[in-house]
Amino acid sequence: MKEIQTSDFKVTSPVKLSDIATRYDLEADEKAVKKELKKVRKQLGEFQDTLYAHNKYAVLICFQGMDTSGKDSLIREVFKELNVRGVEVHSFKAPTTKELNHDYLWRHYIALPDRGKFGIFNRTHYENVLVTRVHPEYILNENLPDIQSVDAIDDEFWEQRFEQINNFEKHLAENGTLIFKFYLHLSKEEQKYRLLRRLEKKEKNWKFDKGDLKERALWDKYQECYEEAINHTSKENAPWFIIPADDKPTARLIVAKTLYGTLKKYTDIKEPELDAETTADLKKYIQQLEDEK
Template sequence: MDEYKVTTNISLKNTETKVVIEGAKSKLKDIRKALGDWQNTMYAHNKYAVLICLQGMDTSGKDSLIREVFKEFNVRGIEVHSFKVPTELELSHDYLWRHYIALPERGKFGVFNRTHYENVLVTRVHPEYILGENIPTVNSVEDIDDTFWDKRFEQLNDFEKHIADNGTIIFKFFLNLSKEEQKNRLLRRLRKQEKNWKFSPGDLKERKLWDKYQECYEEAINRTSKPHAPWYTIPADDKPTARYLVAKTIYDTLMKYTDIQEPELDDDIKANIELYKKQLNNE
């Protein structure tokens, strides 16, 4: 799925939001089973972790994608973290602290539903939120200039380089939703009573800032898509296709890690397997 991998600067206006792959649902079933099996092998190997980062506008399908793509995983092998408005505790630390402590351990998958990139997305659209971080050099919105954002992008790149160098395989997916499809999904939340709870009037306020968000996403993607931590822009208007593309991208990439194998049994244990079977059967 390298066609969706960001290797040069992109323009979101010129990227696809709708691709329909026939049979995407059935194709996903096979891949998610293979991914679940592969995670078991990775757990036994115990040298790598996998971090899946999901970003996208409201209603882009992040929650349902997590449910469908990782359905076949052993629950002990995957952890999902949804990063919302920082808590008082989180604000008492630097902005990356809550992401560091949520990183997956070796042998496991971690999924960030919204990610450390919120710190150059929502805070860039609403720079007043930065004031809550109590940064010594920031006393007003006027202090949040281009130099501030340059440093923050540098810090995000350093964060990812550090964890990649220490065995974390990173995937970053931008679920590229059209404004028209977002409108349809918001209307669906209002029409279906069982979906009403998902709707917030704040969704409409943020929708009015669509162009600003797209601008911030584009810059974030272009400045932080690196070989060790690439971005993928996934067409998200068709949910089954988006889920399949994410799963296929993860699977195809992980299959290149041929060093990830179940460890060999100790020679003594291997030589005595039949003896151990006999001892158990004779109980």
């Protein structure tokens, strides 16, 4: 199997999405890819146990992508070995009335993972510079004091929002949150195939929403907005990784390898040592238990 290099997917300079492949050849069959994923997700589970015991870092993992890019199934397959006590998944839909009565980052802030835990955002705070940029009329629902009409939502507004997001993530990173942002890069042709599957397979029908076709018609605009958001907000403390997503098993393995390969570099994350008194008396405690009748 081809070795996965995290650097191949990490955004460190401006990118053009149309120049980036949506498929990646691992030079292995699907069975081998799934076997390797099983190994890596076990390693992630062991790391998460250590992270929980260490209790000084949190891990925030953000997933974005067009409809059908495979976010739900990727989360299910990559993180199934994590202890349920140590991972929280949040799927952000259209904001509620209560959420709209706060600033746009509020609902994401209160969903952040505790120290020692993994937090997974399925769709993220980036919806506020993606969906709202394609549909700027949604911004009016935020009831902002200086925005009375769509005409007031100019380039300066979006630049300011990118800066706010960068500051938000910088604050998290400086306080012990390790941030990963994954864009699942799907081709328009593959999305068409997956949407047709939803329509043609009865057991998949429930996933279909006619709104998916409306958003598909805006594909080029979404690609433009994703590209700009990624280029404005991929920072060393909160990098973007562009994951070829036309093949789901491959995408899952790349994400898992990227996570584990980066996290294991934090050599300070280790189980805490017992205090000297407890360590000195370990044999006594063992004997005490063994003497029980």
